Amino acid sequence: MENSDIELFLHAQGMTPQAVTASPEDTLRKVLLRAAIIPEGKDEVLVFVGECEEALKEASDIEDGVDEHEPIDIDLTLDVLEIHRHRHVHYHRCHHIAVEVNFGGKTKRHEFSPATTIAVVTQWARKKFPNLDPAAAAEYVLQIAGTATQPRPSEHLGEVVSAGTCSIGFDLVKEITPQG
Amino acid sequence: MSSPEQRLFEADVQAAPYRIGAAKGQWGLAGAEALPENAAWPKVYLWMAAAPRTNAPDRFYVALDLTGYRTAPPTGAFWDPVKRKALALDKWPKGRAGSRFAMVFRTSGFTGAGSAFYHPYDRVALIGHARWSTEQPHLVWSDSHTIVDYLEEFQTLLTSGDYLGI
Numbered sequence: 001m002e003n004s005d006i007e008l009f010l011h012a013q014g015m016t017p018q019a020v021t022a023s024p025e026d027t028l029r030k031v032l033l034r035a036a037i038i039p040e041g042k043d044e045v046l047v048f049v050g051e052c053e054e055a056l057k058e059a060s061d062i063e064d065g066v067d068e069h070e071p072i073d074i075d076l077t078l079d080v081l082e083i084h085r086h087r088h089v090h091y092h093r094c095h096h097i098a099v100e101v102n103f104g105g106k107t108k109r110h111e112f113s114p115a116t117t118i119a120v121v122t123q124w125a126r127k128k129f130p131n132l133d134p135a136a137a138a139e140y141v142l143q144i145a146g147t148a149t150q151p152r153p154s155e156h157l158g159e160v161v162s163a164g165t166c167s168i169g170f171d172l173v174k175e176i177t178p179q180g
Numbered sequence: 181m182s183s184p185e186q187r188l189f190e191a192d193v194q195a196a197p198y199r200i201g202a203a204k205g206q207w208g209l210a211g212a213e214a215l216p217e218n219a220a221w222p223k224v225y226l227w228m229a230a231a232p233r234t235n236a237p238d239r240f241y242v243a244l245d246l247t248g249y250r251t252a253p254p255t256g257a258f259w260d261p262v263k264r265k266a267l268a269l270d271k272w273p274k275g276r277a278g279s280r281f282a283m284v285f286r287t288s289g290f291t292g293a294g295s296a297f298y299h300p301y302d303r304v305a306l307i308g309h310a311r312w313s314t315e316q317p318h319l320v321w322s323d324s325h326t327i328v329d330y331l332e333e334f335q336t337l338l339t340s341g342d343y344l345g346i
Contacts, residue, residue, distance in 0.1 A: 007203070009196050019196035087203060119336075138340040139280050143318075150318045152332050154200060176316050177280040178298050180309055 008083050010037055011090040011115065011156045014163055024079035028089065032074060037091050046071040046095055050086035051156070052113035055124040066096065069113035090115035092158040094166035099157070101125040102145065103132065103172040114158025118142060118151045125172050136174070145169035185249040186221045189327060192250075197328040205229055207331045210241055214261030222247040225259060226327075228335040230273065233345035240273060240338060244330075253303040253321035254330055257295050269294055274344045281342035284334075301330055 010018040010032070022031045028047065032038045038045050052069040072081060083089070096111035099121060108128040112121060126137045143150045144160070146169075151160045161168045182190070192198055193209065201207050210225035219225065224246055227239045243266070244256035258267035275281030284299050292304035299305055300312045300319040313320050319333075337343065 007199070009200050009203075017196035017200060019194075019199045088200075135276075136279075138342045148317045152329065153336055154197070154328075154332060175280055177283045178300065178305075178309070178312060178316070179283075180311060 006078055006084050007087075008078070009088050010035055011088060011159055012037055013092055013114075013158055013161060015159065017159070022078055024084070025077055027077055028072070028074040028081060028083070031078070032089075032091060038074075045074065046092055046114075047074050048072065048090045048092070048113055048115040049081055049083065049088065050115065051088050051120070052116045053120050055110055055112060055116065056120060058110070058124070060127050060130075064109050064111075066111040067113040067116070069115065071095065088115060088156075090156055090158055094158070094161075096166065097157045097161055098167035100145075100167075100169045101128070101142070101172055102169065103129045103140075106131075112157050114156060114161075116157045117153060118155050118157065118160065119153035121157060121170070122153065125170070129172065132172070139175050139177075140172050141175050142170040143173045145171050150175075182221065185246070185251075189221075189224065189246055189249050192326045192328065195326075197326065198331075201328065201331060201335075206335050210259075210261060214241060214259070214264065216264050222249070226331065227261075228331055228338055230338040231340070231343055233343065236273070236345040241267070242334075246327075249327075250323045250325060253301050253306065253325075254327075255292065255296050255302050255304040257297060266295065271346055273338060273346055275337075276342045276344060279342040281337050281340060284337060297334065299333070301325075301333060 005021045005023055007021050018035055020035050048069055049072055052067055054067045058065045092114035097114050098111050101108050122142050141150050207228045210227055215225055222245055224244050227241045229239050241259040241261045242256050243259040244254045246254050258272055260267045269287045272285055284297055286298050287294050290298055291307045296302045296304040300316050301321055
């Protein structure tokens with residue numbers, strides 16, 4: 001690794017993130033091919049840089065919002081893409097992940113960038129339900145609907161959704177306090 | 181020569197999930213100045229960043245016993261990096277009364293109080309709490325869990341609104 005090399009984190013559906021290093025002069029395509037994230041010859045890929053937090057700026061009364069996080073041109077170099085600042089690169093087949101969150105008999109929806117962390121979706125959801133007690137909001141977490149799975153806050157939505165789908169449902173549940 | 185469990189831990193702190201949190205300043209390995217003279221596997225010393233609170237540190241250190249990593253859950257508690265011994269109980273982070281935070285970081289009333297966290301990820305706290313595995317199945321430690329699950333669980337508490345300071 002040379003001094004100027006950049007450490008970046010590669011994310012994709014159903015995959016544990018990979019940490020790789022690359023030269024600022026490398027194209028992102030070269031990095032993704034080397035890490036076997038994309039197959040050779042595949043031209044139509046959706047790749048996002050950075051972790052998207054747009055939903056946190058959304059007013060609480062907005063319904064069915066959509067992130068504007070756009071995929072980038074992977075033939076640009078890491079330097080041009082400012083990967084040293086963004087650090088995270090997410091490859092996904094979906095432009096957006098349609099999320100439904102259920103709480104107290106109500107459902108809120110948003111189309112998130114695949115490169116959105118569960119922490120951001122959780123923060124967004126806690127603000128969206130006026131009947132959620134703000135004093136106890138910190139104890140509410142996202143659980144994949146119909147399961148007991150609670151993804152970690154650092155996981156990306158695009159990693160968590162099932163293969164072949166661009167949507168996911170969560171229940172906003174109170175984390176159990178250890179007792180006894 | 182290091183043991184397989186130590187090598188597994190060392191591989192986990194080189195892997196992306198750990199490095200992502202480290203790059204964000206969420207956690208890290210304690211520096212040599214914070215370690216006791218006899219520091220050696222299976223004891224490891226890490227820190228977790230905390231939300232800013234008046235007169236409180238910006239990070240808390242933990243001393244963990246990782247015997248049996250990853251098959252067995254960790255056990256351990258807060259560490260004083262200056263005195264290089266267990267953190268005095270009056271310096272432990274405090275939480276909103278009645279909150280999950282306050283229960284997890286309680287310092288009395290269970291096996292291991294003061295030297296373990298009251299949480300299913302702590303193998304000492306698990307003693308006598310067979311119900312936890314059915315009440316909190318998502319927090320049952322398995323060999324697919326890593327030190328990142330542990331750090332993320334407790335670091336999330338230390339940056340939550342229920343954390344009040346020390």
